[in-house]
Every structure is written in C-alpha cells, then in structure tokens.
Amino acid sequence: MHLSxxxxxxxxxxxxxxxxxxxxxxxxxxxxxLHYGRNTTKAEALAKELGGALIVQGDLSTPAGPTRLWDDAIAVAGEIHALVNNAGQLTPSSVSDPLEAWHAVWQSDLQVNLMAAADLCRAAIQHFRIIGGGRIVNIASRAGQGGYRAEAMSYGATKAALINLTQSIARGFGPENIHATAIAPGWVKTEMSDAYVAQHGEAAALSGIPIGRMAHTQEIGELVSFVLRPTQASLSGAVLDVNGASQMR
Incomplete structure (x- = not known):
C-alpha cells in the first residue's frame, strides 16, 4: 500500500x-x-467499485473550468498530494479546412490538452508549497516526440508542449519537493483505438510496433501508480515511453 x-x-x-x-x-x-466531465453515471459506478473514492465534476474546455475544478476538489478533500492530468482529446483537422474551422480545432485542443493541465499544475504547485510538496504526472503521448499525423497536428503539438511543461516544473520546483513526470504512450487499446482499427484496419495501427500489440490500459495504470510512490523521487523530469518499441530516443 505504497500510496496509503x-x-x-x-x-x-x-x-x-x-x-x-x-x-x-x-x-x-x-x-x-475521480474527475469527470459529463458522465455522472460512469463516475459514480467507478467510485462505488473502488470503495471510498471521491468524485468531482469539471469542464476542462473552458478557461475558468480547471481552476474551478481544483477549488471544488480541495473543498471536498482538504488536501491533495498528487495530480494526474490524464484528460485529453484528439480532434481531426486538415490544412484544407476553412480558417475558422482550423482555428476552432486548435483552440479546443490547446485548451483541453495543454491549458487545462497547465492551470491545474499551477493550482497544484501553490497547494503543494503549503503542504510541503507533491507529485504531478502528466499523460502525454508518443505524438509529442517527433511529429504526428497530418490530420492530428494540434494533438501532437499540445502533447509536445505538455512534455516541456512537465520538465519545466520538475526543474523549477524540485527544490521545493514538487516532482513532475510525463508518461508518453503510443497506441493504447481503448475505444478510440478500436474506432481507428474499424476504419483503417488492425495492420495500419500495429505496423511499426515490434511487440505486435497495443499497450493495455492496465499497463498505464500500473506505471502511474509506480511513479507516484514516495520512493521514486528520481523519476522527476523523466518522460516514460510506453509504445512497444515503436519509437525510441
């Protein structure tokens, strides 16, 4: 019970x-x-499954939403010792789209994938200073390290910025016992990846993955929990790749 x-x-x-x-x-x-945006039923079911978990609603798509979420979470929990920025979105777009539509996609991805995480990190750092330290894990992506598909450039760009944000926090606030680590998955077997496979075929998704399969969601969960253990302070600033050797640095 390392996180008791x-x-x-x-x-x-x-x-x-x-x-x-x-x-x-x-x-x-x-x-x-447990933070959720709209699906109250699923959040309540997960909280019941876990026993003792708390839930908090928040809209990360608005500029005020992330800070309001943090304030609501503090009001319920009193103290928060770690933040995991897992929420994110991938919105397809094309350079052939009208400029207004192009801007809308970029602004939306920037808000949800980067600004929401940055605002929550800001609030967390201020709180961690009061309680003597804390941990941040940002779920980035393989897409943030080396370019990404032409129809998802906003996703790749925001994930690259999230990695840089993570490392800046680790460097800038490490002396205050505030640690930050990024996890960068490649393909993970989720509803989103299932939809891609249904459209393009499994071979398109698995090509270039030497181990021959996508990551499992449990692998990501286990890694996040491991990173947050008090014994793992030296992982601060690291970017942990989970991509089946499909991209190596």
Missing part, C-alpha cells in the same frame, strides 16, 4: 485509461478523487 494516506486527483477518470489508472491507484492504497 495520499489523495490523488485524477482527471478524465471515466475514460478507458483513466479507469485503470484509478483502479491501480486504489490498489496501491490511495484515496482517489
């Missing part, structure tokens, strides 16, 4: 990856605060 006595705020908890992160955190003894 620790409260962890997890964004995007009702998604495929979020649910298994929550399960692993709970197995490791953490009190998990």
């Amino acid at each position: 006595g620790k409260t962890v705020l997890l964004t995007g908890a009702t998604g495929s990856i979020g649910q298994d992160i929550a399960r692993e955190l709970a197995r490791d003894g953490a009190r998990v605060m």
Whole structure:
C-alpha cells in the first residue's frame, strides 16, 4: 500500500485509461478523487467499485473550468498530494479546412490538452508549497516526440508542449519537493483505438510496433501508480515511453 494516506486527483477518470489508472491507484492504497466531465453515471459506478473514492465534476474546455475544478476538489478533500492530468482529446483537422474551422480545432485542443493541465499544475504547485510538496504526472503521448499525423497536428503539438511543461516544473520546483513526470504512450487499446482499427484496419495501427500489440490500459495504470510512490523521487523530469518499441530516443 505504497500510496496509503495520499489523495490523488485524477482527471478524465471515466475514460478507458483513466479507469485503470484509478483502479491501480486504489490498489496501491490511495484515496482517489475521480474527475469527470459529463458522465455522472460512469463516475459514480467507478467510485462505488473502488470503495471510498471521491468524485468531482469539471469542464476542462473552458478557461475558468480547471481552476474551478481544483477549488471544488480541495473543498471536498482538504488536501491533495498528487495530480494526474490524464484528460485529453484528439480532434481531426486538415490544412484544407476553412480558417475558422482550423482555428476552432486548435483552440479546443490547446485548451483541453495543454491549458487545462497547465492551470491545474499551477493550482497544484501553490497547494503543494503549503503542504510541503507533491507529485504531478502528466499523460502525454508518443505524438509529442517527433511529429504526428497530418490530420492530428494540434494533438501532437499540445502533447509536445505538455512534455516541456512537465520538465519545466520538475526543474523549477524540485527544490521545493514538487516532482513532475510525463508518461508518453503510443497506441493504447481503448475505444478510440478500436474506432481507428474499424476504419483503417488492425495492420495500419500495429505496423511499426515490434511487440505486435497495443499497450493495455492496465499497463498505464500500473506505471502511474509506480511513479507516484514516495520512493521514486528520481523519476522527476523523466518522460516514460510506453509504445512497444515503436519509437525510441
């Protein structure tokens, strides 16, 4: 029970990856605060499954939403010892789109994938200073390291910025016992990847992955829980790749 006595705020908890992160955190003894956007039923079901988990609603798509979410979480939990920024989105777009539509996609991805995480990190750092330290894990992507598909450039760009944000926090606030680590998955078997396979075929998704399969959501959950263990302070600033050797640095 390495995380016993620790409260962890997890964004995007009702998604495929979020649910298994929550399960692993709970197995490791953490009190998990599950953030959700719209699916109250799924959030309540997951909280019941975990036993003792808390839930908090928040709209990360608006500029004021992330800070309001943090304030609401603090009001319920009192203290938060770790933040996991897992919520994110991939919105297809094309350079052939009208400029207004192009801007709308970029602004939306920037808000959800980067600004929401940055605002939550800001609030967390201020809180961690008061309680003597804390941990941040940002779920980035392989897409943020080396360019990405032409129809998802906004996704790749925001994930690259999230990695840089993580490392800046690790460098700038490490002396205050505030640690930050990024996890960069490649293809993970989720509803989103299933939709891609249905459209393009499994071979298109698995080509270039030497181990021959996508990552499982449980793998991501186990890694997040491991990173948050008090013994793993030296992982601060690291970018942990989970991509089946499809991209190596």
